[in-house]
Amino acid sequence: MPRMPSDPLRLQREQLATACRDAAAAGLAPLASGNASLRLPEGILITVSGARFATMEPDQLILVDQTGRPLEPGPAASSETPLHLAVYARRPDVGAVMHTHGARAVALSAMRTQVPALHYYCADLGGPPSMAPYRPYGTEELAQVTVAALEERHAVVMTHHGSLTVASGLAKALDRAELLEWLCEVSLLALAAGTPAELDDAQVAASVQRAARPAGGTR
Numbered sequence: 070m071p072r073m074p075s076d077p078l079r080l081q082r083e084q085l086a087t088a089c090r091d092a093a094a095a096g097l098a099p100l101a102s103g104n105a106s107l108r109l110p111e112g113i114l115i116t117v118s119g120a121r122f123a124t125m126e127p128d129q130l131i132l133v134d135q136t137g138r139p140l141e142p143g144p145a146a147s148s149e150t151p152l153h154l155a156v157y158a159r160r161p162d163v164g165a166v167m168h169t170h171g172a173r174a175v176a177l178s179a180m181r182t183q184v185p186a187l188h189y190y191c192a193d194l195g196g197p198p199s200m201a202p203y204r205p206y207g208t209e210e211l212a213q214v215t216v217a218a219l220e221e222r223h224a225v226v227m228t229h230h231g232s233l234t235v236a237s238g239l240a241k242a243l244d245r246a247e248l249l250e251w252l253c254e255v256s257l258l259a260l261a262a263g264t265p266a267e268l269d270d271a272q273v274a275a276s277v278q279r280a281a282r283p284a285g286g287t288r
């Protein structure tokens with residue numbers, strides 16, 4: 070779907086395609102798994118169905134409205150478009166959504182255990198990510214249970230499926246996807262070694278407060 074060089078969304082398309090390739094390089098999206106989107110004044114820019122993160126190009130993104138209706142010609146939007154739309158509808162603070170299939174998140178999800186609070190970096194996700202129950206991919210049901218589990222946090226693990234991270238901007242949503250995968254790896258290592266101790270609720274809350282400060286972020 071070649072577009073004219075004067076495409077007003079050219080920069081956003083390039084940024085979203087680059088973020089997808091970066092996610093693939095980080096091992097978060099094998100084969101044609103994963104989808105990502107950006108909320109823009111013109112609509113929701115989202116990856117198209119069947120596109121591979123590793124080779125994502127700007128012309129593999131399509132603009133849809135808040136009901137998923139395409140606003141430009143081109144291939145069909147991602148099968149998980151309802152998931153992205155549900156997040157944007159529920160969370161006015163969210164400007165970018167990354168959905169990936171990182172192996173460590175999937176492995177941890179299969180144990181049906183919450184991501185334990187083993188490192189204060191979980192503060193950048195709003196606390197230890199919750200876990201959404203399994204539902205068939207691409208369904209409105211999956212979108213609803215995932216958004217319900219997300220609540221006001223910035224990440225959720227989807228049972229037998231993958232994960233979803235959100236942020237006001239694209240770079241942060243990608244950072245959080247990588248952070249979540251790292252936290253899942255730490256959890257798997259610790260769970261394989263024994264029964265890890267967890268940060269308590271007060272310690273997590275204090276870290277979340279620090280991370281939320283204007284000059285905050287986890288260090």
Ligand SMILES: [Zn+2]
Pocket residue numbers: 102103149168169170206230231
């Ligand atoms: Zn998926």
